[in-house]
Amino acid sequence: MAVSPSSSARAARVAVATRLRDLMLDARIDGKELSARCGWHPSKTSRILSGKSAPSEDDIRSWCTACGSDGQVADLIADSRAVELMYQEWRRLHRNGMRQVQEESLAQYTGTAMCRAYVSNVVPGFLQTEAYATALMRSITDFQGTPDDVAEAVAARLERGRLLHRGNHRFVVLVEEAVLRYRIGDPETMAGQLGYLLAVMPLPSVSLGIIPVSARRRIWPLEAFYLFDDQEASVETLTAEINVVQPRELADYHRAFAELTKMAVHGASARSLITSAIAALS
Numbered sequence: 252m253a254v255s256p257s258s259s260a261r262a263a264r265v266a267v268a269t270r271l272r273d274l275m276l277d278a279r280i281d282g283k284e285l286s287a288r289c290g291w292h293p294s295k296t297s298r299i300l301s302g303k304s305a306p307s308e309d310d311i312r313s314w315c316t317a318c319g320s321d322g323q324v325a326d327l328i329a330d331s332r333a334v335e336l337m338y339q340e341w342r343r344l345h346r347n348g349m350r351q352v353q354e355e356s357l358a359q360y361t362g363t364a365m366c367r368a369y370v371s372n373v374v375p376g377f378l379q380t381e382a383y384a385t386a387l388m389r390s391i392t393d394f395q396g397t398p399d400d401v402a403e404a405v406a407a408r409l410e411r412g413r414l415l416h417r418g419n420h421r422f423v424v425l426v427e428e429a430v431l432r433y434r435i436g437d438p439e440t441m442a443g444q445l446g447y448l449l450a451v452m453p454l455p456s457v458s459l460g461i462i463p464v465s466a467r468r469r470i471w472p473l474e475a476f477y478l479f480d481d482q483e484a485s486v487e488t489l490t491a492e493i494n495v496v497q498p499r500e501l502a503d504y505h506r507a508f509a510e511l512t513k514m515a516v517h518g519a520s521a522r523s524l525i526t527s528a529i530a531a532l533s
Contacts, residue, residue: 262497263334265302270327271314272300278318288317306331340491341395348400349388353407359479360411364419367478367508371427373435374444375477377411378424378451383444384408386436415456423458425511427472431461431528438532445529449522460515461524470510478504 275285282300286293290313298304299314306314308328315324344352353376360366360377368375373387384405392399414420434441451457477485484495484504495501516524 261302263330263337264305267306267327267330267334268300268302270323270330271306271311274315274318274320274323278320280318285314285317289313305334337494337496338491339494341391342397342490344492345392345395345397348398349392349404350400350407353404353410357407357410360414360420361418363479365421365423365478365480367423367425367505368475369425369473369477369508369511370430370475371472372430372475373433374426374430374448375424375475376408377414377422378448379408379412380440380444380447381405381409382440383435386440390435415451415454421456421458425460425462425508425515427462428464428524428528431525432531442529442532445525448525452522458517459521460512460517461521462511462515463524466514469514470507473507473511476504478508481505 275282278285280288282296283293286296289296289310295304299306299310308331311327311331312321312324315321315327356376366377374383376384379387385401388401388404388408392401415422431445435444448459452459475487477487478501479485481501482496484501486493486495495504515521
């Protein structure tokens with residue numbers, strides 16, 4: 252398994268750093284001389300070269316000028332922007348509220364034929380009810396301290412759920428049993444959400460598996476991740492969304508999903524776990 256879901260972003264950042272190092276070597280200058288030409292401390296150059304810090308677009312321009320390679324600026328900036336898209340902090344994504352992110356994610360889901368989702372914390376967005384989504388997004392907004400556009404964001408999120416009934420989309424979902432028990436909102440909200448899971452289970456577009464708490468673990472509980480066809484994995488942490496595109500890591504996530512599937516129950520057994528969770532609400 253990959254050591255960290257952010258390793259794809261780090262590897263890409265190191266690749267940009269390697270290109271910057273090559274420019275410096277081609278110019279026959281060392282880090283101390285480059286720092287002097289750019290007007291910053293040598294430690295900044297070291298952090299960029301090691302991949303610990305991402306260079307800003309102005310940093311890239313200064314670096315290229317110092318190396319006499321202004322023709323490389325546009326290409327390097329494009330690569331650097333791509334790297335930053337791999338690791339995106341929620342506070343930055345939500346700096347103007349949550350609606351825009353929800354609308355942008357709809358395009359990704361619309362263009363995906365098979366979405367595989369593993370969740371260990373909350374019901375996936377495309378299976379959320381309005382009340383559940385409202386309670387969840389309210390708590391996220393309060394925690395992050397970002398602008399409150401919860402009503403608009405919820406409406407945008409619910410659009411994803413309509414894909415269950417349109418086109419040739421397929422959603423294969425694995426839910427840890429604990430998710431059925433976590434209280435998001437009041438008991439009525441949770442009962443409605445769990446009842447909705449029962450309602451969508453018969454849909455041909457949905458495969459819903461529940462991993463019982465009693466299951467013998469083949470794979471330890473992981474942070475929620477989503478697989479979009481075979482092209483990308485999106486991993487959700489407390490502070491950031493990490494988009495994995497490196498083939499080796501993608502293979503690890505697909506392998507993990509396959510192992511998690513072996514622990515899940517489906518059909519009548521899954522419905523029994525859901526109805527038990529509903530009964531526990533009263």
